[in-house]
Amino acid sequence: MKEDALAVPGDEADLRTWLGWGGARLRDADVDDPRREARLLMAHVLGTDLAGLLARARMTDSERAGFVAAVRRRAAREPMAHITGRAGFWSLELETSPATLIPRPDSETLIEALLDYCPDRERVRSVLDLGTGAGCLLLAALSEYGAAWGVGVDIAPDAARLAARNARRAGLEGRSAMLAGDWAASIRGVFDVVFSNPPYIPQGDLAGLMPDVRDYEPVRALDGGADGLDAYRLLTGALPLLLAHDGVAVFEIGIGQENSMPTLARQSGLEIVDVRADLGGIPRAVVMRHRRS
Structure with missing residues (x-):
């Protein structure tokens, strides 16, 4: 259905x-769960939550716009x-901003894995x-x-600035530093925990990504090279x-x-001790440590 066939409701x-119109418009654009997304957009515009929509009957001119x-x-995805x-x-x-990938629930798998492998909340003192x-x-x-402090590094200065704002937002600016740099090139010292969510999409698969990702998220954070493993070779x-x-x-x-990760780990004197699946059952997080002799 073309947009002009979906008449915008009157004032x-x-x-x-209005929610019916929004849901129909999003359904037409193949957006998943269009009714819920229409409600979320309306709650955002009205400055409330989903429950708060029940207290409103109509919108002002500016809210409608x-x-x-x-x-x-x-x-438009x-x-x-x-x-x-x-x-x-x-x-x-x-x-969030277009300068970085959008944080996703799948990535929470990495935090869950860390908590399982480092259950003592006082032992971890440094995070990279x-x-x-x-x-x-x-x-x-x-x-x-x-008890931990941490350093975040991103090659994009806008991303590092965004991360610093989020540290302030979370009240963690006193225990973190966000730097613009090329991976670990400017980092010295050792850390109890090292995280990375590097670019891992093979170049040949980029065109087939969902338009929400392909057209709006930064290519440098997606493009993992010919086989998707370029960053892992450098990082391991x-x-x-x-x-x-x-x-x-x-x-x-x-x-x-x-x-592929066990071979890359072994080449650097590391070992894979666990692979964790996300809620969709897809292997999402690898846990590594120095190889034990």
């Missing part, structure tokens, strides 16, 4: 009518997090996050390990000098890459 229309604009942006400017991750609400993006992994870890090579003797590294991986 006198109530919220239910804002809702129409938001629905049209989402119908712009990510919800770019429209609202925020995304939830672990226990945090983070600012390579390719920190919005800062989600580092900040979630610091929120769980109250750097890990022996970054990871404490009894530390753990937790990396996010793409589909099928759990089969």
Whole structure:
């Protein structure tokens, strides 16, 4: 159905009518769960939550205009997090921007794995996050390990600035530093925990990504080279000098890459001690440490 066949409701229309229009517009654009997304967009425009919509009957002129604009942006497959400017991750609400990948629930698998391998909340004192993006992994870890401090590194200065704002938002700016740099090139010292969610999409698969990702998220954070493993080769090579003797590294991986990681780890004197699946059953996190003799 073309947009002009979906007439925008009149000014006198109530919220239910507007939500019906928004849901139909998003359904037409093949957006998953269009009714819920229409409600989320309306809640954002009205500055409330989903429950707060029940207390409203109609919108003001400016609210109607804002809702129409938001629905049209989402119908063009712009990510919800770019429209609202925020995304939830672990226990945090983070600012988002087109400068970084959007924090996703699948990445929470890395935090769950870390908590299982480092259950003593006082033992972890230092955390490094390579390719920190919005800062989600580092900040979630610091929120769980109250004695730890951390460093996040991203090659994009805008991403490092965003991560720093999120550290302030989470009240963790005193225990974190966000740097613009090329992976670990400017980092010295060892860390109890090393995270990374590097680019891992094979170049040949980029064109087939969902338009929400392909057209709106930064290619440099997606493109993993011909086989998707370029960043892992570099990172596993750097890990022996970054990871404490009894530390753990937790990396996010793409589909099928759990089969390649053991070889890369062995070449650098590391070993894979676990591979964790996300809620969809896809192997998502590899846990590494120095190889035991």
